Amino acid sequence: MEATLDLFKELKSFSEPELQKEILKHAKFIKANKGDILIKEGQYLNFLPIVIKGLLRVYQQNEDREILLYYVGPEQTCMMSLSSAYFDYYSTANGIAMEQSEILVLPAHLIAEWQLKYPSWNKFILRTFKSRYDELLNAFGNVAFKPINVRLKEYLTAYVKNESSNKIPVSHQTLANDLGTTRVVISRILKQFEKEKLVKLHRGYIQLIS
Amino acid sequence: MEATLDLFKELKSFSEPELQKEILKHAKFIKANKGDILIKEGQYLNFLPIVIKGLLRVYQQNEDREILLYYVGPEQTCMMSLSSAYFDYYSTANGIAMEQSEILVLPAHLIAEWQLKYPSWNKFILRTFKSRYDELLNAFGNVAFKPINVRLKEYLTAYVKNESSNKIPVSHQTLANDLGTTRVVISRILKQFEKEKLVKLHRGYIQLIS
DNA sequence: TTAGATAAGTATCTTTTGATACACAAAATT
DNA sequence: AATTTTGTGTATCAAAAGATACTTATCTAA
Structure with a gap:
């Protein structure tokens, strides 16, 4: 666990000392094995996972088929969780660990609280929204127009x-x-x-x- | 223009008095006619439009075809602008007025500033991100899976x-x-x-x- | 070393979607 | 009233994508 902690401390998004202290105070560190399903469609998400090490795959499913939404790598979080944690909603996608991963888990209510308190957290959240939106928009255009x-x-x-x-x-x-x-x-x-x-x-x- | 102002003052998202004062101080009100193209793909957006009255249609284009992303109605803003204004990027979609519309236009740099300053603004921005993301995700799933x-x-x-x-x-x-x-x-x-x-x-x- | 699981090749057939071309009628414009 | 624009109907052909079924490898684990 010490190694994970060290990894976490190097993440630039959370270098603000106050914020780092807060995170360490409230976060849990968990380990996920390859193939572990962390998020299921329809699930109520009251936590926000931030990947420290490893890779998560987030995808949508429809009967027998599925399609990739995005991967969540180190220093990133999952849009699904963010979205549903912040607004008290259910996930509309699935998340699975692609490899042995180490994940920091935060209680949902802190997301909004820190939004106004810590500029770097604010930036992190918005950057997540923005880049996930861009990714999805790009994927959407591809699916709609390209064979x-x-x-x-x-x-x-x-x-x-x-x-x-x-x-x-x-x-x-x-x-x-x-x-x-x-x-x-x-x-x-x-x-x-x-x-x-x-x-x-x-x-x-x-x-x-x- | 007075009528527009009255409409604006009724918008709940900006009822915080301080915020309202700030908006009125920095905003421009513009009118768009049906068919006016307000946002073009590739355009650098340094402003944020908030619709007071009317309807904008935001869509993606690919040679001869296009596909709807979302409509922007009263009290809403455009994800494209938000995204590119906040992060200094170019639009990846087009926006056109579907009817005679009245729009409040804010300089981009204020978005980030107000994020930390005004809780109701913060909420407005995040709600926009969230709902636009949901819409897009839903559209994506439809295009990917449904005939x-x-x-x-x-x-x-x-x-x-x-x-x-x-x-x-x-x-x-x-x-x-x-x-x-x-x-x-x-x-x-x-x-x-x-x-x-x-x-x-x-x-x-x-x-x-x- | 054998059985089962996983990965890949391929043939056939159907459905969906797209492209093109032309006809016709109802608006809108002149 | 004549002309142009817009909206719709439809036929034909081609390409893309999906469904199913069966085969052959290769890898893994009992």
Whole structure:
């Protein structure tokens, strides 16, 4: 737990000493294992999770399909929680831990309180709203206007942009889940990409040829 | 202009006397005619419009098609402006006046300043973020998972829910623009609805049955 | 080493959506 | 009254996406 604490203290968003003291006073630190479901659709959320280490995946579900909303990485929080905690609402999405994660959990009522008290907290909250909104807006435009093959291509190129390697260790099913379609559709399009020499397909990963 | 001022003073979101004084000190009131484009994609926004009277339509565009993001009615503001004004960004959507509208315009830099100073302003901003996010999330889920005929049906029933009449004075082209598809697709589906006795079609309006 | 789970390839068929083109009628404009 | 604009109906064709079903690998764990 000491290590987590150290990690937390390095987060720039909460460097204000008063705020840091307050957070430590009220927060709980929890650990989540890979696959743990932290937020369920319809759930009443009276807490705000801030990721210290690890990665959460937030997605919407519809019968047999799902679609990615966003990932929550270190120093970030979940829009769902923020939204429902602040306004006393229910979550309209699901959140699952993608890897072993360490999470700071705050009681919901503090969010509004600190809004007026701590400028850095205020900024953190608004930055969260803003960037999550932007992400979603972008995703919305993509889903509304672009065919899946284009979205898939963009997904793959965006993926390798943040990595040193051009290997994408993601299964077709996972891609389908992120893009809101089915596995067969993804496999079909990837095969087409392979014919066009854009990728090389392997079990468990995709190699991007640029 | 006096009438506008009176309308403004009745808005509950800004009933805090200090805040009201500040707004009146810094705001400009403008009038927009039907069809006036107030916000363009890519535009740098250094102002925040708050609608006093009338209606703005905010939408995304992609070559020949467009899709509705949300409407901005009285006592509401535009997420685009808020987002780009607060964080010094460019708009990623377009805004057009649907009818003759009266709008209060605030310089962008005040948004952040008042955030910490006036609780009611703080609440207004966060409520805006929250409700716009919810709307968008809902629209996103719809576009991702539901076929157009279902979305169209929901659109029509939602429309009459707020009206006393069951006549929807909207052209097929407008429906296409709101739902992100083309006129022919809408006409085709509506014809199907008519066969199923769900609607009766007329020039310029649609009559919902039951 | 064998059984079960997971990942991927592929064929077939259907439905949905989109693109294009043209006809016709009701408004609006001149 | 004549012309133009706008709104709608519809036919045809093509492409995109989804559903289903079955096969073949590869990996994992008993």
